[in-house]
Amino acid sequence: MNTPTPKHLVSTKFSPPRIGAKYITRVDLLAQLQRKRHCRLALVTGSAGYGKTTLLAQWRKVCLKASAEVAWLALTADDKSYADFSTALFAAMQRIGISVATDLSLEVASAAAMDAAIAAIVEAAVGLPKELYLMIDDYQYVEAPLAHKFMQKLVDQGPGNLHFVIGSRLTPPLSLSRLRMMDQIVELDSDGLPFDLAETRSFVDENLGPGKINADELTLIHELTGGWPSCIQLIIIMLRNRPDARATLGDLIWRSSDLQAYLSEEVMAQLPAELSEFAVALSIFRRFSAPLAREVTGNEHAADLLERMEDENLLITRVDSDDRTAWYRFHPLFGEFLATRLARREGDAVRELHRRASRWFAAHGLLAEAVRHASAGEDVEFAASVIERAAPATWSVEYLGPTLHLLERLPEQTLLSHQRLLFIACLTVALTTRPAKAKAWLAHLQANAASADPEIASSLPLVHAAIAFQHDDTQRMIDLLEPHRGDTFDNPFLQYLLVAELCAAYAAAGRFTEARRLFNLHPVPPAERNNDMALVAQATRASTILLEGNAREAERESAGLLTRSVQAVGRHSISANICASVLADACYELDRIDVARETIANRRGLLHSSGPDVLIHTSLCRARLDLLQESADAALDFVQQQTAHLRSMRQIRAVAHMLAEQVKILLLKHDHAGALETLTLLDEIAEAHTAEQGSKAEIPAIAALARARVLRHDQPEEALRALQITRRHAEAFGRGRLAALADLLSAIVLAEQRSDSDAQACFVRAVEAAQRLGLVRTFVDEGAAAGRLLAKVVREGKLEGATLQYATGLLEKFPDSAISEGLAGNARRAGASKLQPVLTQRELEILSLVGQAMSNKRIALALDITIETVKWNLRNIFSKLGVSSRYDAMVWARKQELIR
Numbered sequence: 030m031n032t033p034t035p036k037h038l039v040s041t042k043f044s045p046p047r048i049g050a051k052y053i054t055r056v057d058l059l060a061q062l063q064r065k066r067h068c069r070l071a072l073v074t075g076s077a078g079y080g081k082t083t084l085l086a087q088w089r090k091v092c093l094k095a096s097a098e099v100a101w102l103a104l105t106a107d108d109k110s111y112a113d114f115s116t117a118l119f120a121a122m123q124r125i126g127i128s129v130a131t132d133l134s135l136e137v138a139s140a141a142a143m144d145a146a147i148a149a150i151v152e153a154a155v156g157l158p159k160e161l162y163l164m165i166d167d168y169q170y171v172e173a174p175l176a177h178k179f180m181q182k183l184v185d186q187g188p189g190n191l192h193f194v195i196g197s198r199l200t201p202p203l204s205l206s207r208l209r210m211m212d213q214i215v216e217l218d219s220d221g222l223p224f225d226l227a228e229t230r231s232f233v234d235e236n237l238g239p240g241k242i243n244a245d246e247l248t249l250i251h252e253l254t255g256g257w258p259s260c261i262q263l264i265i266i267m268l269r270n271r272p273d274a275r276a277t278l279g280d281l282i283w284r285s286s287d288l289q290a291y292l293s294e295e296v297m298a299q300l301p302a303e304l305s306e307f308a309v310a311l312s313i314f315r316r317f318s319a320p321l322a323r324e325v326t327g328n329e330h331a332a333d334l335l336e337r338m339e340d341e342n343l344l345i346t347r348v349d350s351d352d353r354t355a356w357y358r359f360h361p362l363f364g365e366f367l368a369t370r371l372a373r374r375e376g377d378a379v380r381e382l383h384r385r386a387s388r389w390f391a392a393h394g395l396l397a398e399a400v401r402h403a404s405a406g407e408d409v410e411f412a413a414s415v416i417e418r419a420a421p422a423t424w425s426v427e428y429l430g431p432t433l434h435l436l437e438r439l440p441e442q443t444l445l446s447h448q449r450l451l452f453i454a455c456l457t458v459a460l461t462t463r464p465a466k467a468k469a470w471l472a473h474l475q476a477n478a479a480s481a482d483p484e485i486a487s488s489l490p491l492v493h494a495a496i497a498f499q500h501d502d503t504q505r506m507i508d509l510l511e512p513h514r515g516d517t518f519d520n521p522f523l524q525y526l527l528v529a530e531l532c533a534a535y536a537a538a539g540r541f542t543e544a545r546r547l548f549n550l551h552p553v554p555p556a557e558r559n560n561d562m563a564l565v566a567q568a569t570r571a572s573t574i575l576l577e578g579n580a581r582e583a584e585r586e587s588a589g590l591l592t593r594s595v596q597a598v599g600r601h602s603i604s605a606n607i608c609a610s611v612l613a614d615a616c617y618e619l620d621r622i623d624v625a626r627e628t629i630a631n632r633r634g635l636l637h638s639s640g641p642d643v644l645i646h647t648s649l650c651r652a653r654l655d656l657l658q659e660s661a662d663a664a665l666d667f668v669q670q671q672t673a674h675l676r677s678m679r680q681i682r683a684v685a686h687m688l689a690e691q692v693k694i695l696l697l698k699h700d701h702a703g704a705l706e707t708l709t710l711l712d713e714i715a716e717a718h719t720a721e722q723g724s725k726a727e728i729p730a731i732a733a734l735a736r737a738r739v740l741r742h743d744q745p746e747e748a749l750r751a752l753q754i755t756r757r758h759a760e761a762f763g764r765g766r767l768a769a770l771a772d773l774l775s776a777i778v779l780a781e782q783r784s785d786s787d788a789q790a791c792f793v794r795a796v797e798a799a800q801r802l803g804l805v806r807t808f809v810d811e812g813a814a815a816g817r818l819l820a821k822v823v824r825e826g827k828l829e830g831a832t833l834q835y836a837t838g839l840l841e842k843f844p845d846s847a848i849s850e851g852l853a854g855n856a857r858r859a860g861a862s863k864l865q866p867v868l869t870q871r872e873l874e875i876l877s878l879v880g881q882a883m884s885n886k887r888i889a890l891a892l893d894i895t896i897e898t899v900k901w902n903l904r905n906i907f908s909k910l911g912v913s914s915r916y917d918a919m920v921w922a923r924k925q926e927l928i929r
């Protein structure tokens with residue numbers, strides 16, 4: 030018999046939330062659920078606002094489309110008791126055809142009554158021919174142990190066609206090991222629920238409109254929120270109300286009163302006082318563990334409290350570590366929120382937390398963190414002593430940030446009296462674009478070299494080379510380091526620094542074979558692949574590949590290395606920045622425009638405080654992306670601002686590249702006078718560097734390339750002579766991409782002068798280089814002139830084999846269809862089909878369900894729309910297709926392979 034739904038239960042408990050058009054489909058998460066759709070239990074746990082309910086609602090629609098019966102149950106604080114929970118559960122089950130007459134209204138039910146209820150549910154479910162899904166949202170409200178016991182039995186004993194989907198902020202107290210062993214459970218948690226960058230972009234575009242924010246702003250939002258859906262939604266609301274706030278997006282997020290209220294009401298208000306105070310104290314850490322938390326807070330129950338924080342998904346995640354200790358970190362926004370609460374405490378109390386932390390980290394050999402917290406606790410003497418006592422083998426790039434922080438507070442006399450500290454300080458400022466300061470300290474260090482630690486004395490050439498690197502003086506780097514190329518240091522940091530510096534210097538001089546041999550001479554053992562300075566050396570090797578011009582290989586090398594760098598040492602580490610610069614440039618060249626933009630998005634260090642080659646690669650890539658995706662004016666504004674910044678940094682080679690790019694943009698804007706004026710500035714720089722031997726030797730070649738662009742139409746002979754200067758430099762220094770560009774531009778000038786034979790020889794050489802190196806944008810960015818030449822050599826059969834195949838594919842990249850007119854044109858025209866009716870995504874969804882023989886009512890239920898909306902869409906479909914029935918529409922869709 031059917032048991033009627035108790036009248037006191039409101040119908041909204043059984044109604045899923047309506048998913049508006051502004052939500053995005055969680056494709057990857059739904060795929061995980063779909064792969065295990067026949068499991069007995071799907072468990073979705075995560076912090077407040079992580080999109081659990083939305084995911085369950087989307088999964089419900091997928092299940093309905095597959096003709097399953099689905100019931101929804103949204104629990105509240107009123108359902109914490111066994112009687113209230115079971116009453117709501119039974120009422121939900123009735124909606125998928127399972128009726129249970131057993132009376133479980135008593136607060137404490139007997140085991141017999143519980144078993145009878147489960148037997149009735151199982152019997153009823155077995156008798157139904159369809160897959161049955163019961164989706165229970167907000168399960169964290171259930172408190173009664175008897176309720177959990179009932180759910181445990183129901184999951185364990187349920188038939189194969191009965192599936193439970195549970196969404197909860199807390200991990201339910203259910204025994205799941207048996208289900209895991211049987212592969213009868215799918216689990217999604219706070220690690221998997223946040224949006225990835227692509228989902229963040231889709232969500233922002235869907236709600237604000239495409240192109241309303243740029244890639245830098247999008248990446249900043251994603252980084253600050255960690256993909257937290259509710260927080261991104263708050264930001265969208267704020268930007269919709271205050272579009273001008275884009276300029277101060279970071280401050281807008283941190284200071285949002287809505288975000289503060291959300292965290293206070295939805296997260297902190299749920300915590301007991303002890304746990305709340307404990308979390309606030311831990312906000313001083315970038316990562317924390319139970320032993321560290323116990324030492325710093327003095328709370329003997331630290332391990333239990335951390336376990337509870339993890340079980341309750343308190344916006345913390347586990348951090349990978351080399352030891353067996355469980356380490357955690359807070360979500361960035363939650364950590365900042367807690368830090369603002371901590372800042373209200375007495376300053377002495379906060380400093381004491383930092384000092385305790387510094388001593389714990391120092392005692393456990395985690396020296397970078399020890400220095401960081403000692404500096405924050407204003408205990409500079411202890412910070413200095415930590416570095417002074419550090420064994421050389423423990424030095425790492427991770428020291429740089431804390432050391433810079435310490436140097437701002439440390440009296441210079443204290444610094445000068447500690448040799449090892451002074452050496453690390455010299456390295457730090459030399460590697461972080463402060464060469465002048467490094468020179469002054471290095472002079473003091475050298476004055477006392479006789480009494481210095483032998484390893485420090487032998488390492489001084491590395492500091493000199495680091496200073497020369499910042500001055501872009503690669504010939505001096507070679508002179509300093511080449512005598513030591515076979516030296517072996519016990520300190521891995523110094524060993525890989527030597528390899529990285531000498532590799533960069535050799536590559537700048539065009540000595541690529543010798544750069545590669547360094548890694549044979551000093552191989553990186555597998556155990557040290559993720560050592561931070563070893564990663565810098567490997568990233569430098571990727572940079573040399575790009576410098577040779579091989580975009581395809583540079584992309585392969587840098588992509589995996591960037592992922593590894595981010596995982597091992599962080600997104601803004603030196604190695605990650607070098608890899609990001611290489612990857613962005615390579616991806617731009619390969620015409621992977623979106624990847625290039627995302628790679629450099631929100632990485633201000635790449636444009637403001639990096640080494641010369643990183644600055645050049647990234648600045649050029651950014652300018653060309655702006656030109657391609659925004660406008661010539663936007664690109665010109667960026668180039669002019671970056672030129673001024675690079676002048677202030679005295680990076681004259683980078684300035685030359687920016688002026689050459691400015692000439693190119695001004696010519697695209699038909700501003701010949703402006704281009705000529707800029708060229709004059711560039712020629713003055715080139716004139717001062719005609720005798721350079723290192724990396725600055727490319728300045729005259731870059732100036733010559735810009736001169737050829739300006740003189741191309743009025744003085745073609747002078748333009749060709751200028752391009753010969755560029756090509757000779759490219760050949761001498763092994764710059765394959767630059768050589769191909771010089772050949773390409775020479776071919777264009779010669780073709781315009783009707784020197785067809787010479788033009789063809791230059792152009793074929795350029796195309797052969799393009800095929801070998803993977804060059805695309807080098808050709809496409811030169812516009813229709815390059816496209817016409819390419820079409821001509823393909824059409825006239827001047828290419829063959831792999832080069833012909835590559836050229837044909839390259840031709841498709843040109844936006845001007847007139848360029849390729851006549852190339853396989855007949856075949857294309859023969860293959861062209863009549864325009865087909867265009868159906869909206871909603872219409873295609875409805876057609877797909879029509880193909881499953883669903884009624885209008887069933888389609889409306891599956892798509893969460895009204896029957897009238899279904900009928901209206903069907904009428905539109907019939908009109909577009911010129912048919913009069915559901916069957917004819919379905920046949921058409923199947924012929925077009927739109928549905929199965």
